[in-house]
Amino acid sequence: MKLDAYNKIIWAVIGTGAILGFILVIALSLAGIFYSQTKGVRVEQARSLKPQGKVLVYYDPINLTQSPYTMIPVGFKVVPGSEAATGDRYNIGMACKRCISGSYSGYRGEFNNIVFRSKTDNSSFLLLDKKGVITSFYYPSHEQGEKDNKKDFNFLLFSIVEDDTSGDGVLNDRDADTVYLSNLSGKNLIKISPANTKLVDWNIDYDSQKAYLTLRRDSNNDKKFNDHDEMDIIAVDAANPQGAVTLVDEKTKAAIKAILNK
Numbered sequence: 142m143k144l145d146a147y148n149k150i151i152w153a154v155i156g157t158g159a160i161l162g163f164i165l166v167i168a169l170s171l172a173g174i175f176y177s178q179t180k181g182v183r184v185e186q187a188r189s190l191k192p193q194g195k196v197l198v199y200y201d202p203i204n205l206t207q208s209p210y211t212m213i214p215v216g217f218k219v220v221p222g223s224e225a226a227t228g229d230r231y232n233i234g235m236a237c238k239r240c241i242s243g244s245y246s247g248y249r250g251e252f253n254n255i256v257f258r259s260k261t262d263n264s265s266f267l268l269l270d271k272k273g274v275i276t277s278f279y280y281p282s283h284e285q286g287e288k289d290n291k292k293d294f295n296f297l298l299f300s301i302v303e304d305d306t307s308g309d310g311v312l313n314d315r316d317a318d319t320v321y322l323s324n325l326s327g328k329n330l331i332k333i334s335p336a337n338t339k340l341v342d343w344n345i346d347y348d349s350q351k352a353y354l355t356l357r358r359d360s361n362n363d364k365k366f367n368d369h370d371e372m373d374i375i376a377v378d379a380a381n382p383q384g385a386v387t388l389v390d391e392k393t394k395a396a397i398k399a400i401l402n403k
Contacts, residue, residue, distance in 0.1 A: 200248075202258070205280055207295065208325035212280065213256040214248065244345065245298070247279030251314055257327040268327050274302040274312045277340065281325070296322045296379060298352070299330075300340040307364050317366070320354060322382045331382045334375065339366045352377045353388075 200214040252275040255268040268275070279298040300318040307315045320334035334340065338356040345352050353376055360371040374388045 200252070203280060205325055207281060209260055210257040210326055211260060212278075212327070213258060214252045214275075214278075215254045215256060216250075216252050244282055245279040246282035247277060247298070249277045251276060252278070255327065266327075268299070268323075268330075269301070272312065274314070274316075274318075276300045276302055276314050276318050279343075295325055296382075297325060297327060298322055298343070300334075306337065306359075315365070317359065320356075322377070333377050333382050333385045335373075338373070341372065350379045352379065354385075 195217045198216045198218055200216070203212040203214075205212060253269075253273075255275065255278065256265055257268065258265045277300045281295070299321045301321060302312050302314070302316045302318045304316065305312055306317040309315065317337050318334075318339050319332055319336075320340050321330045321332055323330045334354065334356060335358070338358040341355040341357050343352055343354045353374060356373045356375065357366050357370050358373060359366060361369055363369070371394075375385045376388055377385045
């Protein structure tokens with residue numbers, strides 16, 4: 142009799158535990174379903190509200206006082222996580238800083254194009270008709286004869302990345318750039334810098350009407366432009382931009398190195 146009573150107590154305890162365990166499993170399952178459903182809705186809502194692709198960015202218009210056009214620099218930003226954020230050879234438009242060279246003002250940064258907007262009608266055109274990155278551009282910052290009787294150079298200067306010379310799959314400021322001059326209407330682009338170089342700085346000699354460009358070239362062929370590379374200086378005649386001349390030739394460079402190595 143005592144054994145039967147003992148067995149009944151054990152089975153009662155086991156039955157009660159099983160029922161409680163079953164109830165607990167059901168409760169946890171329901172809670173998990175509710176949590177996953179509400180979490181899934183929030184995730185899907187976030188995804189549906191997320192914009193995709195590239196967003197154009199327009200910088201402040203630049204009024205060219207001696208030109209019939211206004212310049213509007215253009216860049217773009219890529220929405221993180223979008224398809225445009227990966228596998229694209231184009232750069233991301235970046236903020237820029239203003240810089241001045243003599244009577245010229247300009248900007249350094251990364252721009253994807255420049256819109257030239259007519260001041261007299263609704264017409265406009267783009268500086269570039271293909272992918273590229275404008276790493277700097279300069280324009281006259283005052284009207285003819287306004288500053289110390291200095292003569293204005295009637296051209297625009299652009300440094301433009303056209304090829305992925307670094308091999309990283311993206312066109313950006315790490316690549317070589319090409320320096321171009323154009324008229325004040327942004328037309329008739331003329332290449333004035335040698336290949337595989339990068340514009341460091343430039344200035345103007347008003348007496349000779351020449352522009353002097355300091356260029357860094359990839360002298361060690363490592364596909365980078367840094368302090369390990371040599372520099373060149375070229376002179377460009379405003380009246381004849383095609384005839385750019387390197388001021389320090391290879392023979393003179395060798396002589397300088399020979400003296401330093403003594």
